[in-house]
Amino acid sequence: MEIASRKAPVTLHDVAREAGVSLATASRALNGSERKVHESYRSRVLDAAARLNYTPNLSAQAVAKGGTNTVALLVADIADPYFSSIAAGVIRASEEAGLVVTMAVTERSTARELELVRALRGQRPRVMILAGSRSSTETDQDALISELQAFEATGGRVVFVSQHELPFETVAIENAEGAKQLARELVALGYRRFAAITGSRTLLTARDRLSGFVEGLAESGIEIPENRIVATEFTRDGGFDGANALLAQGLDDTELIFAVSDVMAVGALSALREAGIVPGEDIAVAGFDDIPTVRDVTPPLSTVNIPLVEVGRRAIALALSTDDTANDTITTTVVLRDSTPSR
């Protein structure tokens, strides 16, 4: 004899019986498009459903109607404020649209990303959102593309958040433009000698930001010395290490360090401080993203704002739009704070 009698969940069938109507009527009263079932029946069904504490089996609905109300969201690292803010926007907008989001983490591995896309495809989601910057050396890239195209061929929508590199709708972020503008404003503030901490050279986001920054400086005839550009991991610790690397080779007359992301900049700040250098006084620092944290570090960090939560919302808006080829570009804006005083 079994110990726990795992009761079977209440089904639509149970509700129909309890209400004394047919399965179809119960279905229509509970979910079918409005104004189809007589009020007296309708309320009987609703009552029965409430009494039985009925919840429609979403999987069954999905197979019956041949589609789900699911959004699959892939991010590189959910604990990173950049992604968690975007995720917040995606989730909020999805809920508003009556969609459920399932989430997976790639841990910044493109192989893992491909795996996950395959697996998530089994969910038959309506939308698949891939957030996280692309890399220029992805060997699995073709496989990813064909997987995604197969998904689209069956009616799914794919939206990328990053740069518009792949043949899919994307919420593009003005990385290069924002960095260029930042460079201009820093030059206007009086800075002339720069160093930079960037992520892997193959990471598109890092690459775009750095090249935009370099271009912006070039407009004023300024260059960053080759050896003043260090590439590390695209994380807080990467920023920390990057600053130390710069420190190790001697900062000399460097006036400002540009880190291609705020998390890196924050790490750099800590490294500098540990080395007895006062950021904002001895040397200026700027980042990119405008994550919430940067208001609370010392000094508050100058950066380029990306409306992260809005990016998430836009991604699902794009996915739900009827326009097949729509694209969306997010404008970034420079935010100057105390980490880059005018000189």
Next chain:
Amino acid sequence: MEIASRKAPVTLHDVAREAGVSLATASRALNGSERKVHESYRSRVLDAAARLNYTPNLSAQAVAKGGTNTVALLVADIADPYFSSIAAGVIRASEEAGLVVTMAVTERSTARELELVRALRGQRPRVMILAGSRSSTETDQDALISELQAFEATGGRVVFVSQHELPFETVAIENAEGAKQLARELVALGYRRFAAITGSRTLLTARDRLSGFVEGLAESGIEIPENRIVATEFTRDGGFDGANALLAQGLDDTELIFAVSDVMAVGALSALREAGIVPGEDIAVAGFDDIPTVRDVTPPLSTVNIPLVEVGRRAIALALSTDDTANDTITTTVVLRDSTPSR
């Protein structure tokens, strides 16, 4: 004539036909428990599946087997590092166990939480994890409990992350104990006059931490003056406002401000600094949680460490354990940093 011919997805049936075997055999080869189908057949099916780029329809599998491989995760706010770290642990552990995570955000509303639980129940997840502290004045509490019990009755597992208040398995965090220990260590450091910034009095987590702290001080005969305890929102801005409130009434001889969470403490730090007060020198500050950020603020924040990612992992470990009544308590440890120099 339709423009886009939305191809129907490849089904098991297609694979079976392509491989020249029966539906049943194809099913067994692709998913059924090992060692049942002859190798020659098996490989033919696998080849066909690969050739067709087949992905099993998870919904269909779910209805056929009467269960999913889904974990439903509810958090208060995914952009909050506390929750995003826990989520990271849940997601990682879930993926390792072959489970997919669907995620919803309550925005700290218990009404919304109840709604979401009902909706998510429709997914027929195997596990439901509710992270986010309970409130002592929940009017919907009974409804939540019965909803969750109904879910358990049908074989689902429920795990709470917070305090062990409700009749469900929970990963309990030693909030009171940790705060008490923090108080002891601060007293040992020489502090005698305290102020506190807490969240709503009804928020269990806030309440436990504050009372633990108060108890810890009481062991040394120290009390926090009534008016030195301010209650604000359980967020960064709440901490900011709380510090300002304290400032407004005059900090007088207060030596240390205890904020019941790190995000609040970080906000408080900024408020103090804006007021021209140097945290760590003019006044000490301590928080709770040990979120990554606190290493990077100035001065680095003394706090009570909770292994957040581990908490997430444990939650799903608990959910997957066969022991029905298991519970798990997470030990917290005090971490002293520069925001509370010895005096």
Next chain:
DNA sequence: CTGTTAGCGCTTTCAG
């Protein structure tokens, strides 16, 4: 408007 009856894609007896 309501009930009957096919499926949806997949798993799982149950015979062969």
Next chain:
DNA sequence: CTGAAAGCGCTAACAG
């Protein structure tokens, strides 16, 4: 070990 057939819970024609 394999295939035929009966569901799983729900929706969507299709007749009344």
